[in-house]
Amino acid sequence: MAEQIEQLDQTIQLLSDLLQSGQDHEFIDSFEALHDFEMAQVYAELPVQFRAVAWRLLSIAILATVFDNLAVDEVDIVALLQEMPPQRGAQVLQAMYTDNAVDLLQEMSPRQIATYLSLMPKSEAESARQLINYDDQTAGSLMSTEYLAVKEDLRVDDVMRLVKKQALEAESISYVYVLDRQGLLVGVISLRDLLTHPDNLPVSEITNDRIISVSAGDDQEQVAQIVADYNFLSIPVTDDDQHLLGVITVDDIVDVIDEEAVEDYSGLAAVNVSQINDSPWHSAIKRIPWLIALLLLGMATATVIGSFDELVKQAAILAAFISLITGTAGNAGTQSLALAVRRIAVGSEHSGWQDFLSEVLAGLLVGLATGASVFVIVTIWKHNLILGFAVGIAMMMAILVANLAGYLIPLIIHKIGFDPAVASGPFITTLSDLTSVLIYFNVAQLFISQLSGS
């Protein structure tokens, strides 16, 4: 990878030099020889004065490829588009795949959107306007309308002719969708089958009518799961009547899987890990609110411990096990949370009650094993059976409660319609600190007559 980044820097230098010395044709040739992804990288990193020349030299089709391959969350893509006159920007938008054009439009202010749409042909603008309305993270927001579609009653060579004609516009050419007279999706033909069957065969013979499609409102994570399971290269999006609305290609699915993984991981750690190149200042600014919020919850724990100060004065040894109990229960709760979030994401094989009972039982087993260990260790170490027993029992109960919290909280968040990943590990551990000390000191209170003076 490192050498590829270096290579990219060299390419940028080379292309800048060509523009600097007025070798415009050589610039165009070298630029067009790049891979699509590289074109985007290079274009975004060209010095601004050279970019002003570049967009004048490059064709609309090439510029569309550049903007198709820019990641909206990594560069200020709107600013890049606005370096061109609105007229040309609108042409680029029009030449882009609809899903990417819509992603770009969604980064703009309503006023900017209106400007660009007014410069596009009416039908294209209308279709873009519709796509903008799909919620982020749904199938609708991922689909593009550049797909290959044919009527039912054709032969292989007819379809191949159409494929060849439309191949340049389509985002994926792996599948051809078959529509009936009403425009309803009735089947799918793979390009592989088209290539390996005789020209005069009716395509109905190689049409797969066992269609797997998704709805525009479906969650992107579910769509990704289907594409991953079926090893599809694209999947059709239909409305309730089976009208074909668009297709989602596997490259977008790859991005979705990555995005969802980053989201879940960030949630577990209470920090957005997609922003690893932030300045220390920005990084700190983003981390602090979470920490302060958790600090306030932690103050409740401090209050609880503070309210037991008489107990601590009588048996100062009790203080020694606070962090052991809160820490271990927090760890158990984090495990349980991660399993619960994952179970919600990929779907469980069991019913909700089975999962719940299973989690209670696992919590009990984990609590028993850990409680028993700590009982043995503390009893031997402090030569104090009562202390060992109190700490062991408290540990067991604290783990059971933390496990249940780790299991139930993401489930509840999911039920009320939010992403369970927002229930972060730090939140669960901080909450479990509170329940753990409550349990610990109440248990200790029961044994205080035997413990005091320890």
Add this chain to the structure above:
Amino acid sequence: MAEQIEQLDQTIQLLSDLLQSGQDHEFIDSFEALHDFEMAQVYAELPVQFRAVAWRLLSIAILATVFDNLAVDEVDIVALLQEMPPQRGAQVLQAMYTDNAVDLLQEMSPRQIATYLSLMPKSEAESARQLINYDDQTAGSLMSTEYLAVKEDLRVDDVMRLVKKQALEAESISYVYVLDRQGLLVGVISLRDLLTHPDNLPVSEITNDRIISVSAGDDQEQVAQIVADYNFLSIPVTDDDQHLLGVITVDDIVDVIDEEAVEDYSGLAAVNVSQINDSPWHSAIKRIPWLIALLLLGMATATVIGSFDELVKQAAILAAFISLITGTAGNAGTQSLALAVRRIAVGSEHSGWQDFLSEVLAGLLVGLATGASVFVIVTIWKHNLILGFAVGIAMMMAILVANLAGYLIPLIIHKIGFDPAVASGPFITTLSDLTSVLIYFNVAQLFISQLSGS
């Protein structure tokens, strides 16, 4: 999704009924009409007595598709293969895509592998034997050798003829690889370009010689990153001399991204989240060792606190803030850990020293903000400026140390050659408990004369 699972159950019932009533041809037709993924699901879930009939009825090609689409970590794929006589099993292995066949072989004992390979043609057995040797999680373990390759000096129609001939065997038909006389990879042609250019054009005109390839030993995560960036549908694997060894297709990349995400997520939580359907007993058995190991580390923290029991006796209020400080530092350390693991995975834009300084600075800022907050809160709440100051300073230092630990530990683990994801969140928080109480009680010691009696 739920309806699709239900549909699958119905399909299994239907197909079982067909076999039960002796309608063998109807069974074959219905089975072959399924999607590849569904064939695999259905086959694995058919009652064993029907499967014994099914493998006799189905063609080797269909059985190969079934086994190509079974996930080795979800079903006992070796047992399924062994339901057939070794001879037929070897034929199925041979008809499978090499990457999947090798995955299957890798699940077997050396003795079983030897049996199956001895039943395969010598050249195929030899090639499988070589592929088995690639380490798991490398490009070599993902590649298959069923790719489309042609010589340089052909025309579009020549290549299309070859593509049509080889299309059924190739795992991906999106790209055709161009080899020179020595068999070295010199370029790539996309099927899209083949379809949209005139028949008599020399393919050299549409060959992209800016090859992006990976080495067989490359880490799968890096390969996935390249494919995701470039939006490729497959990527060639070459040796140091640019000999083409195989190709990796995007469906395998989708699985890699998912697998790596699960690994990182599991690491952060210290629990394997890929096993969400374990029984409570198995789930507990897997969680307990981690918890006990962390418990032992936690005992060190308890020992430290215990050694300060005179201090606690003099100022019991100190106990109240133990969990606040350990908890907040643990949360900060978890954030820092997650950022560090992610930075290692996707590569940082900065040098190691820049990242280090950046993290120290971010830690200082986070520590200052949090320390200052806790100083204000404790001072007002307890009407005790000294206590607020002691807790605030300790908090700041504890956070700084936890941040650095969260940053450095995965880095060190990575440098010595392990996956940084093994540095779990619970490990960092438990370790940070220890450093936090050390800092806290040593700071408190300095102020004890003003604090005692609190």
